[in-house]
């Protein structure tokens with residue numbers, strides 16, 4: 001079963017709209033080299049419209065970094081799926097470890113956000129991953145089981161198929177310490193097996209991205225692993241040359 005590779009840039013809280021435009025224009029200039037990989041950039045909310053306008057007619061898609069579960073209402077500071085669809089935005093990162101760590105995101109709220117994204121036709125990029133302490137305590141599988149199971153709870157097989165999962169070991173995010181290809185492949189295979197147990201053969205079609213210090217010089221061996229279908233890239237997505245270096249590995 002061949003799955004199309006997906007490379008997504010998570011810009012986090014970086015780039016004003018003007019700076020985002022300049023970065024995405026740099027990527028656009030390289031679009032011919034993007035080949036067969038799906039490419040997504042996820043700027044801050046304030047730059048989504050600018051970036052979406054700039055990538056029209058190019059192979060680059062746009063994602064948000066979060067989405068709320070309600071259609072509208074008294075949720076100060078949150079953004080609803082329909083607001084993103086209108087821009088238009090195609091993807092939404094959900095449950096990133098920084099949101100779990102600093103903003104109280106739980107498996108339950110992740111699940112609600114995933115459901116709302118799917119209902120609106122957004123593709124969720126649902127993040128899971130263990131901390132260093134959890135890995136050292138041999139809890140990696142238990143954490144991945146809980147987060148994946150919780151995040152996908154109540155979804156139909158078709159909805160699971162439409163969901164992208166990102167395995168991001170927290171200890172590898174922004175640290176320069178990348179998971180070895182064996183560690184990453186093992187976690188990805190574990191997640192895929194779990195998805196198969198829960199939802200059957202759609203597991204073969206679900207794309208599982210690796211995230212955590214992926215760079216041009218380690219992307220190739222990670223992306224060559226049988227269960228690694230792409231990358232969620234933080235730091236290296238903020239520079240055209242680095243991001244393109246990863247895309248061309250895919």
Ligand code: PGA
Pocket residue numbers: 010168172173174175176211212213214232233234235236
């Ligand atoms: P990093 O971040 O590539 O800077 O480690 C990845 C992420 O947090 O999505």
